Amino acid sequence: AQSVTQLGSHVSVSEGALVLLRCNYSSSVPPYLFWYVQYPNQGLQLLLKYTSAATLVKGINGFEAEFKKSETSFHLTKPSAHMSDAAEYFCAVSFGGKLIFGQGTELSVKP
């Protein structure tokens, strides 16, 4: 069965510091993986996606993620955090046309 686990429900970084949000997946078939961002009282916006074309995926707003099959991971990173990055982040795996979401990680950015 497909599943996604996000390690850490809350991550806090200083402005300008590295952002690392962890996501591990479980899938019986080659997965399609996604990262979404959600700002308060809004829907989800796609940050980036892995579709087996390249293991290092670049997304919007300076985010990128690396697919590591051996570690079953798809961690999200950004070299330098901005205050505007404060939001909820969801990792998801596609299965049968549906999305299975992780629990979410709230990112706080301190000035």
Added chain:
Amino acid sequence: GAVVSQHPSWVICKSGTSVKIECRSLDFQATTMFWYRQFPKQSLMLMATSNEGSKATYEQGVEKDKFLINHASLTLSTLTVTSAHPEDSSFYICSASFRDRGSGIYEQYFGPGTRLTVT
């Protein structure tokens, strides 16, 4: 492109009344739309999958008579919360499925959500 709208963005209703939420794909046709429910500080919970012209498929534990879903066209799906009660208060989000021509996979584009408060 791939814009999904929801209306209303927020609604307050009295207990026992029904509320309809609309989800529209503005610049593409979506054969499949999804409805999610999100509680504060929690992830999205899939309620149902809606296919144009057919009955919705509900996830286990979701009352189909309580949450009526209609997908009358390729750009519109509606969720009606019938006889709403305070426990139905939540953030409801829809998404529309779109096949990416580059990768060939179906992606979901999300609406901005509807905040329902039942008093």
